Amino acid sequence: MASTTVLPAEALPCLIAYIYKRWTRLSFSDIPGPKADSFLLGNLSELFVGPAAEADFKWKEAFGSVVRYKGILGDDHLMISDPKALQYILHTSAYHFLKETGGRRAISHLLNGHSLNSVDGDIHKRHRKVMIPAFGAPEARALFPAFRKMSQELMARWKDITTQDFESGSIVFNIPRWLSRATLDAIGEAAFDYQFGALNNSQTELGKAYENVNAALFGIPTSSRVFWDNFIDWLPSWLVEKLMTVLPNKRYKKIRYTSDVSTRVAKQLVREKRNAVGLGKENKDVMSLLVRANASTDPKAQLSDEELYAEMRIILFAGHETTSNTLTWTLWELAKHPDFQTQLRNEIRATEAKTESELTLADMERMPYLQAVLKEGLRFHPAISRLMRLVKDDEVIPLSKPFTTISGAVRSELAISAGTKIMLALAAYNRDKEICGPDADTFNPGRWLSGNDRNKEHTSIGVVGNTYVISITLFRRFTARECSMTFSSGTRSCIGWRFAMAEMQCFLVDLINNFEFSPTEDEKRIRREGPALMFPVVEGEIEDGVKLPLRVSIAARD
Ligand code: HEM
Structure with a gap:
């Protein structure tokens, strides 16, 4: 009886239909790609268990911008990085x-x-229309004081620790934890x-639930988890969601716990914001703007309360570790390249010297080297x-460059059938030598500063074309091609x-202005991990979780 609760009888025909569809769709066996390691896991171990995006770089180099790889049980997938x-x-x-x-959809629904x-x-x-007004340029600017407040709190904490514990003139911090x-x-x-x-260790329940949530849920998977995560992709989402609400495994328990805590707080916050909006208060936080925008939307297009909780x-989830990881990796590069670090610090201090008061976001946006480093x-x-x-209907996808099949045919389009899983390889795209230049595999902020040798003919993509700084006109001359x-x-x-x-500029300016960063003896053991969100670990100390130690000292002033 218990098993029928978990796997209802209707599930079996669904599963058979899904498997049938998978096996009878268009074959990609003529598209070049890596040899599968096994029938059970295909190429997924290399893709998901190995260092983040390394397989993507290797396959792009060997086979080009359209690559066939194997999923579980011989299923064909495609990796695409063609613009x-x-x-x-x-x-x-x-x-x-x-x-x-x-x-993945089931996890996402359960979690968020x-x-x-x-x-x-x-x-x-409908969701995007209601949310867009809360994420415009003026709205991001208005949040700058909130970012500054937290950044200053971090500076104060670090200065406190460094002055107390400073014997050797520096201290090692695990940067991503902070x-x-x-x-x-x-x-x-x-x-x-x-x-x-979170910074002053008086964490709320919600804070605890979200600390390093990505690594806890999606961190380095075992082969059996890779198999299971891909096997459940063959099942309908409603069934997987049902399984996730009952299975006693540690990961699903963490998802359920995070989801319960965040829903509870979301309900309370939406209620408070709605009351404040009702009283005519002009709060500038994203959730208040969202509640206000929703209230003034045509009722048929409004978000329901459940949907508002989900947006919060x-x-x-999407806005927290993405920024902390990007900042971590950027500091890592600056620590390895002291000349870049000094150039950035000089720019910050020169700008500071020109302004009478504290640096504003507008000041930061006028700093070309800061923009380039970020x-x-x-x-x-x-x-x-x-x-x-997941491809919804049969499609013919255009390509910027033809590719040659294994049997020698030249294809300038890609025919692909409904139900095919495709992986869009952002990291591999970002290192495309034809687009980013021959030094694409090198960290070089200078590429964003001057005319560069990128191919100007390629298709234009990337967020808001080639300008993703807030003052679009001011910075057009500084930005490189996409x-x-x-x-x-x-x-x-x-x-x-x-x-x-806005947030990352604020933190990076304060960090580099106040502190100097250098690698520790662990330098050679830092690895990028994570099948979804990329995070750092120290090889041989993976059980410590997210880790990137850097030596930090107070940055001297003349
Ligand atoms: C460095 C920081 C960030 C990076 C690299 C980043 C990257 C991305 C990427 C690649 C997507 C597309 C996901 C997909 O299509 O599957 C996305 C979507 C999204 N991001 Fe960010 N993100 C960052 C920061 C933020 C922040 C700060 C927020 C919120 C305050 C946010 C909220 C979202 C949301 C809500 C979506 C879904 C958009 C949609 O489906 O229409 N992200 N992000």
Whole structure:
């Protein structure tokens, strides 16, 4: 009886129909790709268990921008990094490529509810329309004081520790642990006017639930988890969601716990925001703007309360470790390249010397080297290295460059059938030598500063074309061609990119202005991990979780 509760009788025909569809669709055996390691797991171990995005780089180098790889039980998948194909998938025909596949969609629903991030088609359009007004340029600017407050709190904590423990003149910090707490506090303050208390160790239940949530849920998987996560993609989402609500495994328990805590807080916050809006208060946090925008939307297009709770949960989930990881990796590069670090510090101090008061966001946006370093950090270490999509109907995808099949035919389009899983390789795109130049595999902020040798003929993609700083006209001359897909592109590009840019500028300026960073003896053992969100670990100390130690000292002033 118990098993019929978990796996109802209707599930069996569904499963058979799904498997039949998988086996009878168009074959990709003529498309070049790596040899599968096993029938059971195909190439998925290399893809998901190995260092983040390494397989993507290797396959792109060996086979090009369209690569066939094997999923479980011989299933064919495609990895795509061709610009024209990405443009078609993310802009032109975006709603024909479903956001998540079965298992991932189920996890997303359970964790974050039916939010902007996991709904498709007209529902996504409705969600996005209500949410867009809360994420504009003026709104991101208005949040700058909240970011500054948290950044200053981090500086004060570090100065406190460094002056107390300073014997050798420096101290080693596990950078992502600190930045994850600081950005959690920042998103609480800016997005919800909510105090997580993560930096001062007075954490709320919600703060505890979200600390390093990504690594806990999606961190380095075992082979059996890779098999299971992909097997459940073959099942309908409703069934997988049902399984996840009852199975006693540790990961699903963590998802259920995080989901319960965040829903409880979301309900309370939405109630408070609604009361404040009713009283005519002009709060600037994202959630207040969202509640206000929803109230003034045509009732038929409004978000329901459940949907508002889901938006709060996805903002928290999508907007927290993405920024802390990007900052971590950028500091890592600056620590390894002291000349870049000094150049940035000199620019910050020169700007400071010119301004009478504290640096504003506008001052930071006028700093070309700061913009260049941030963009290079985003390009080189994209927090989300890949996106997964499921093809809804049979499609013919255009390509910017023809490819040659194994049997020697030249194809300038890609015919692909409904139900195919595709992986959009953002990290591999960001290192495309034809787009980013011959030094694409090198961290080089200079590429964003002057005329560069990138191919100007390629299809234009990436968030808001080639300018993703807030003052578009001011910075047009500083930006390079689009060689960064880190915020994705098109219909469902990152809605929080302006928020992220404002926050990251603020933290990076304060960090580099106040402290000097250098690698520790662990330098050679730092590895990028994570099948979804990329995070750092120290080889041989993986059980410590997210870790990137850097030596930190107070930055001298003349
Ligand atoms: C460096 C920081 C960030 C990076 C690299 C990043 C990257 C991305 C990417 C690649 C996507 C597309 C996901 C997909 O299509 O599957 C996305 C979507 C999204 N991001 Fe961000 N993000 C960042 C920061 C933020 C912040 C700060 C917020 C909120 C305050 C946010 C909220 C969202 C939401 C809600 C979506 C879903 C959009 C939709 O489906 O229409 N992100 N982000």
